[in-house]
Amino acid sequence: MGYKVVVAGATGNVGREMLNILAERHFPVDEIAVLASRKSLGTEVSFGDKTLKTQDLDTFDFTGWDIALFAVGSGPTKKYAPKAAASGCVVIDNSSLYRYDPDVPLVVPEVNPDAVLGYAKKNIIANPNCSTAQMVVALKPLHDRAKIKRVVVSTYQSVSGSGKAGIDTLWDETKAIYNPTDNYSSDVYPKQIAFNVIPHIDVFLEDGSTKEEWKMVAETKKIIDKNIKVTATCVRVPVFVGHSEAINIEFEDFLDEAEARDILREAPGCMVIDKREDGGYVTPIECVGDFATFISRIRQDSTLDNGLNIWVVSDNLRKGAALNAVQIAETLGAKVLKKG
Template sequence: MGMKVAIVGATGAVGREMIKTLAERAFPVDEAVALASGRSAGQEISFGEKTVLKVRDLDRYDFAGTALALFSPGATVSAVHAPRAAAAGCLVIDNTSQFRMELGVPLVVPEVNGALLATRPKKGIIANPNCSTIQMVLALKPLHDIAKVKRVVVATYQSVSGAGKEAMDELWSQTRGIFVNDPPLAEQFTKPIAFNVIPHIDAFMDDGSTKEEWKMAVETRKILDPDIQVVATCVRVPVMIGHGEAVHVEFERPITEKQARDALREAPGITVMDHREDGGYATPIEIAGEDSVFVSRIRRDPTVPHGLSFWCVGDNLRKGAALNAVQIAELALRNGLFAA
């Protein structure tokens, strides 16, 4: 038996991917409702092969009778409407940063800490982690189980789709403009993104870190282990879809490359592509549209007593956002968390 499901922020890159993922995974939906701001009302979005959803105005929508709402409209919008949906009895899975560090709101990657969803959260809200955090903790979890992660140093290479559809359009238009001698105009980013890299994602904080870097640290501790130390440098790169991460891990106990490789091969949600030869590693262009996080370049880090380094890539719109949210919904369904 299906349920009524709302997708909030349905016209954005992640919202569209959520709709696509619900259909692909045959989530039991009796009625799907696409919601966005009033200016987007009336737009049409395909749901599966036969259904077309007409976007409705979020401000006017009554969540009573809606069992599940997948939110990805931006943090300020979620702050207003996610509690409203939860108060109406709807289970909310929020992809924004609004509730991730809030007490009483589980921050979930199902393969890592899905046990948190044994019971329905009292606030009725489950938070989806940051895209870069999701793929890193997914790779760290099987290694942490063996040798306990002590410290992580990570540099990210994040695609423009992480900043939304307008950012993707900006990369496209800037790239095209360079070939016709049209100077690039930076609107979505602080500097031109075409043929460039920008070491700045989200707002700067007082200590010189950006909020994206802070998110990776605090979210990793909330999801995996409060004692793990994380330092991140988050960089936007001229790639449409797919985040890459160079991860350097210090462990409390010895761990070999073989142990790590074997554990990662057995871990759910991970694909190991690690051949020490030209092309024997995964890159963003190859993994766009894939559900797995791909791990490559597994090797010993000789600069610390118990250290390993690896490279991982994942589709930030899928496992980094939409797929993880739908997997949370699937786990909630299996555990009977939806209101009768």
């Protein structure tokens, strides 16, 4: 016996990936419903070898459904997630709305799988920010060995993190540069993204950081250890899919780079590609469509007694969003619902 599964936001980038991954991982689905806003009503989406038509999120009755994967943004989530949860359907939410709610677990299954057991307080589980998800997959096994004191991370985040509008903007700006008569303009980013980088993701806060940077700090503390100090600089780069991160880690205890490499090779969700030669590392274009979090450039930091540098790359539409949501559903099934 399998599950009755809802995917809300099925026509968006993340919603479509959720459907792909449910099919690829053979998640035990007995029945599936795909939901979208009224303007996308009837749009067809693929689920394995099936073609499904979207239903109206506004009028859908969640009663009798087991799991709802939400990829609709914070506004619609605020309206519809409590409705689904009150109907007995467990919501796995990809937006930022519930991530910092103390009554809602924030889960990365390779890192804190037992946290799903806290879902019952609100019948909701939160999916972390895309940049946080891949980072904590790499940090947790190292933290278990040598205890992390401080993390300094610089991100190189693809435009797909801004949704379809970000992808379209990079594509159209690039075309306009080669064909200036196009006169293309967009309000998705505050500056040109084509052939450029923008050190600004989400809104600015009073202390000068952006909300994306704050998310990485708050979420790492909630998922791994509240005592870890984190400072982040988040940058949008002209890459279509795949986030990269340069991470500097300070530990309480010494951790040799060779041991760190061995630990990460054995860690769930991690794939180490670390050869000290031309091309002996992973770049974003190589991670697209993959489930793994790739780790390269593992090396000692000579400026610290107990420091390491690592390079982390992952498909942000997968591990940073859709894959992690499906993994949460798998974990919930294995630990709580136990139907599949």
